[in-house]
Amino acid sequence: MDGFAFEELSVGQTARFAKTITEADILMFAAVSGDTNPVHIDAEHAAGTMFKQRIAHGMLSAGLISAVLGTRLPGPGTIYMGQTLKFRAPVKIGDTVTAVVEVTALDPAKRRATLSTTCLVGGKPVIEGEATVMVPARG
Numbered sequence: 001m002d003g004f005a006f007e008e009l010s011v012g013q014t015a016r017f018a019k020t021i022t023e024a025d026i027l028m029f030a031a032v033s034g035d036t037n038p039v040h041i042d043a044e045h046a047a048g049t050m051f052k053q054r055i056a057h058g059m060l061s062a063g064l065i066s067a068v069l070g071t072r073l074p075g076p077g078t079i080y081m082g083q084t085l086k087f088r089a090p091v092k093i094g095d096t097v098t099a100v101v102e103v104t105a106l107d108p109a110k111r112r113a114t115l116s117t118t119c120l121v122g123g124k125p126v127i128e129g130e131a132t133v134m135v136p137a138r139g
């Protein structure tokens, strides 16, 4: 499996994961999460909002951060401990969201890592935040 044990991590390491958000993704997320906010699923309602069209759930885009942490950096076995999020700009249907994480601090005594977490659309940050995770030891 890809990924890193705690001992293999160093400050400055980065990884990314990109996905284009489709209408189906938004409808499935609404169904799974129960968040049927009309700004996401009702085109007529959304047309009357400041965004003028449906936008993705913030937590759907933020889920791409979880994907990077759980599959790439640190990778399989990572345990989420905390996550801050600022939703800076909307994500629209058809936008490609790239989640980028960077290791910013390591606590060897507790095998904890802190990572900056950013989601970009066209190079512009749509989400900014910070994750704290617990990382398995080698072996």
Ligand SMILES: C[C@@H](O)CC(=O)SCCNC(=O)CCNC(=O)[C@H](O)C(C)(C)COP(=O)(O)OP(=O)(O)OC[C@H]1O[C@@H](n2cnc3c(N)ncnc32)[C@H](O)[C@@H]1OP(=O)(O)O
Binding pocket: 035, 037, 055, 056, 057, 058, 059, 086, 087, 088, 089, 090, 091
């Ligand atoms: C619950 C669910 O069903 C709903 C959702 O999931 S909605 C989807 C997720 N959210 C979004 O997509 C919103 C994305 N964000 C935005 O579109 C904009 O940030 C905003 C419309 C919320 C605010 O924009 P605006 O009113 O233009 O604000 P300014 O850029 O003019 O900034 C003014 C000050 O506010 C600060 N600020 C702006 N956004 C945020 C944020 N998300 N978090 C924290 N602070 C924010 C900004 O820095 C300015 O601060 P200053 O001190 O005055 O410089």
